[in-house]
Amino acid sequence: MIEAHEVTVRFGAVTAVDGVSLTVPDEGVLGLVGPNGSGKTTLLRALYGAVTPTSGRILLDGQAMKDLHRRDIATEIAVVTQEHADGGAPVSVAELVMLGRLPHQGFTAQATSTDRRIVVDALESVGLTDLASRDVAVLSGGERQRALIARALAQQTRHVLLDEPTNHLDIRFQQEVLELVSGLPGAAVVLHDLNLAARYCDRIVVLERGRVVASGRPEEVLTPEVLEPVYGVRVKRVELDGEMHLLF
Template identity: 50%
Template sequence: MRADRVCRPAGGRLIVDGVTLAPRAGETLGLLGPNGSGKSTLLRLLSGVLAPSSGVVVLDGRPLPRIPRKAVARRLAAVEQHAETRTELTIREVVALGRIPHRRAWTPASAADAQAVAAALEATGLTAMADRSWHTLSGGERQRAQIARALAQEPGELLLDEPTNHLDIRYQIDLMELVAGLAVTTVIAVHDLNLAAMYCDRLLVLRDGRVVAEGTPGEVLTPSLIGEVYGVRAEVTEGPGHPVIRFLRGSRPHPPGVP
């Protein structure tokens, strides 16, 4: 998968402005940036939900619009921030939706489908809850169910839009451990800089729809970049294999030249 100089306007301005992104096979690439920086829109361009106004997204060297949607769905799974349904479904039924691209219309689920659903439920800690109604779930439980649905799809590429939202600390860490350990190429929008530093192989930082930095967490997450992009002061120290960010009180950085 690759995005080459993609743009997407909204409300009279470019939400994504000339972004090039080329995740390496099997890596976890983190998208960072403040609210409104273009992370969600970029993920929707990568998934084909939105079309770029210029530039191109390609999969295996072919422009995404030229690939049949079902073929794309067999390769690429996406989890957006919010998912709702009025249909009465159990968690198991929601997760089983991930198998639709692998079946012909009106054919029953196979043993392979059932095995993929069971594995996805197990991986996300939902096996014991599998028969609960979607409408009884908390926000965090719904998020985990949507991630399980994406895993049941058995994709080669996985796109996740702030999947740790609504999750408590334990499940945030469990989820990031799971994602980082998958043998798939993952692009994940993350708000928590420390989680990004711990679990992402590389980071791409957006501000106002443009790329302002790209590289390993150690290369990207510096006090100066955090101050420039997020408008806060931070200390960055070296942890066990990754940088550790500590935000400082009175955290707005001083203007240039002011001590």
């Protein structure tokens, strides 16, 4: 379990996250939503230790995140970010996904037959088996996003934290990726698309200017009363084939 207790993150005079408390449970998907600049990505980065809170605490299974070794965190939390750095030596898709096995390997970092099987399964899960030998640098944005998700799957952690995992993906792969995410243990995901959040998240936290304005099940927090003042647009909620849809 990942817990945030009264977490505040400041960058100089700017408060990006302001006194946020939440829990990423060991089961289910927690969605972080809100307009641009609401602190979603900064909060997510704090949850996996990439950002140190100015005040408050982040706990992983009851232990302070700041006191844990990076390797220990990586055996428990996998991350899919929006940062796609290029450059350096050529890396194939399979080699990128194999990096997800590093936290579980010894100092020699020798891949075992088990590691290779896990990588094959991860590539198959995201539909990239045919591109396993291709250089990551020549992938499309959507293909690269799926490769990063495969790397997180290969890491086989109890938590997966994802920042806009559906970016650059067409409708088919948006659905397939979030179906995959919804089957993972203890996931937290930043999403801009509120209809995707409604469909695939078990609980949702709505952020505005770094603060939590609502938290609960999708049907409890994705309401016009909550969303209209946060996003500044009119919202209508309808039901179609038994599922909630938001119209803007």
